Amino acid sequence: MRPLTEEETRVMFEKIAKYIGENLQLLVDRPDGTYCFRLHNDRVYYVSEKILKLAANISGDKLVSLGTCFGKFTKTHKFRLHITALDYLAPYAKYKVWIKPGAEQSFLYGNHVLKSGLGRITENTSQYQGVVVYSMADVPLHPGGEEVLMEQAGGDATESFEDVGHSSDAREMLKQYYIGDVHPNDLKPGGGSKEPPKSNTCKSYWSYWIFPIVGAILLGFLYRYYMAESKSS
Numbered sequence: 001m002r003p004l005t006e007e008e009t010r011v012m013f014e015k016i017a018k019y020i021g022e023n024l025q026l027l028v029d030r031p032d033g034t035y036c037f038r039l040h041n042d043r044v045y046y047v048s049e050k051i052l053k054l055a056a057n058i059s060g061d062k063l064v065s066l067g068t069c070f071g072k073f074t075k076t077h078k079f080r081l082h083i084t085a086l087d088y089l090a091p092y093a094k095y096k097v098w099i100k101p102g103a104e105q106s107f108l109y110g111n112h113v114l115k116s117g118l119g120r121i122t123e124n125t126s127q128y129q130g131v132v133v134y135s136m137a138d139v140p141l142h143p144g145g146e147e148v149l150m151e152q153a154g155g156d157a158t159e160s161f162e163d164v165g166h167s168s169d170a171r172e173m174l175k176q177y178y179i180g181d182v183h184p185n186d187l188k189p190g191g192g193s194k195e196p197p198k199s200n201t202c203k204s205y206w207s208y209w210i211f212p213i214v215g216a217i218l219l220g221f222l223y224r225y226y227m228a229e230s231k232s233s
Helices: 006-028 049-055 083-092 101-108 168-176 201-232
Strands: 033-040 043-048 068-073 079-081 096-099 118-121 132-135 140-143
Touching: 006 033, 006 043, 006 068, 006 079, 006 083, 033 049, 043 049, 068 083, 079 083, 083 132, 083 140, 096 101, 101 132, 101 140
Parallel strands: 096 132
Antiparallel strands: 033 043, 043 068, 068 079, 096 118, 132 140
């Protein structure tokens, strides 16, 4: 864990500023304490000075996380925001996009939102501007990124914009959870039409009664044999 270099700080601040602009200063100068950014395993954490001092007692190889993860640096030295930064980006976001309830699930599963799914958008939003995507109930869903396609600003979003695309940050996150595709040849034929197991109710019924009946018959024969022997003696 170490402080960011001057170049790393510049790259990260440029990315965050696309979403919150000059409000970036509010993340650094806070009335409730001193906060800073620290780099650990290529990830940037936003952490209070108090937590930072406590974490200093933990060795780097044992430390998993601290504070809030804002994002990570890629191998090409680009900074990618993580969804965990949304709680800090949303309150200070200057530009927002609201999507309709019917398009929320599709968007959260990684699909683009067509213009029919857009509710409204902040006025004077320029092309390729970083935005925060909200539900119509004003719940922040995702940092939209600079790849959001915007051809106009203001007015009715369903008329002004063709679609909203996921940012490169979102695609980078989806790659981390990608497992693979199922090939049709790998599917077993008839896998979805299994016959239900046959019932053994009838067999169990006879097994339950046959043994007592046979036992009773044997006892009857033994009793008659015993009585016959007793009379003859």
